[in-house]
Amino acid sequence: MRPDGRVQPAGMLAQLTSAPKPPDAPSFKTFERRVPDGDTLERLVCRDCGHIHYDNPKIVVGAVITQGEKFLLAKRAIHPRKGYWTLPAGYLEERETTEAGAAREAMEEAGATIAIDALLAVYSIPRISQVQLIYRATLASPEFAAGPESLEVGLFAWDDIPWTELAFPSVVWSLNYFREVQGVKVFAPFTNPVGDLGNGAPA
Numbered sequence: 668m669r670p671d672g673r674v675q676p677a678g679m680l681a682q683l684t685s686a687p688k689p690p691d692a693p694s695f696k697t698f699e700r701r702v703p704d705g706d707t708l709e710r711l712v713c714r715d716c717g718h719i720h721y722d723n724p725k726i727v728v729g730a731v732i733t734q735g736e737k738f739l740l741a742k743r744a745i746h747p748r749k750g751y752w753t754l755p756a757g758y759l760e761e762r763e764t765t766e767a768g769a770a771r772e773a774m775e776e777a778g779a780t781i782a783i784d785a786l787l788a789v790y791s792i793p794r795i796s797q798v799q800l801i802y803r804a805t806l807a808s809p810e811f812a813a814g815p816e817s818l819e820v821g822l823f824a825w826d827d828i829p830w831t832e833l834a835f836p837s838v839v840w841s842l843n844y845f846r847e848v849q850g851v852k853v854f855a856p857f858t859n860p861v862g863d864l865g866n867g868a869p870a
């Protein structure tokens with residue numbers, strides 16, 4: 668047993684070094700890159716125990732957040748696209764629902780408590796192995812404030828949205844999709860615009 672009470676697999680134990688590691692960090696010293704039997708892609712496979720480490724796309728959750736006719740945007744304080752405006756969004760955490768993740772990101776990045784109303788869009792961004800789920804939400808209380816990942820947060824009328832300073836194509840898509848179904852209660856979630864995989868920054 669390790670100090671955290673979990674059982675250490677024997678094959679991994681032999682490979683542990685004296686360097687301090689977080690308790691759950693895998694040691695990849697015994698891993699090789701090969702196509703496992705019955706698979707079609709190269710994976711990281713442990714030579715000792717056969718354990719396969721799968722790298723799969725990450726899930727990003729976020730929301731188009733409105734108050735009245737205005738849109739809540741955050742100016743990024745971190746790379747990539749530092750200094751550009753975005754919807755509050757980020758990586759889903761383990762054992763978290765997508766809605767809870769979108770609400771958490773709104774709080775972390777914009778100090779905003781939101782009420783989620785519908786799933787607005789699901790995007791595939793294969794270049795960076797991401798799937799993005801963007802919700803439609805309103806501010807549940809009027810307060811908001813920049814979190815550590817944001818330089819500033821603001822409410823923008825449609826015509827005042829800094830269109831040339833938006834961080835990612837999916838931000839542009841989401842704002843436009845929001846407008847398409849504004850006031851519509853039930854609708855099918857949108858996907859990538861036809862032929863657009865979200866590569867590159869918005870024009």
Ligand SMILES: [Zn+2]
Pocket residue numbers: 676678679697713714715716717718
């Ligand atoms: Zn192993």
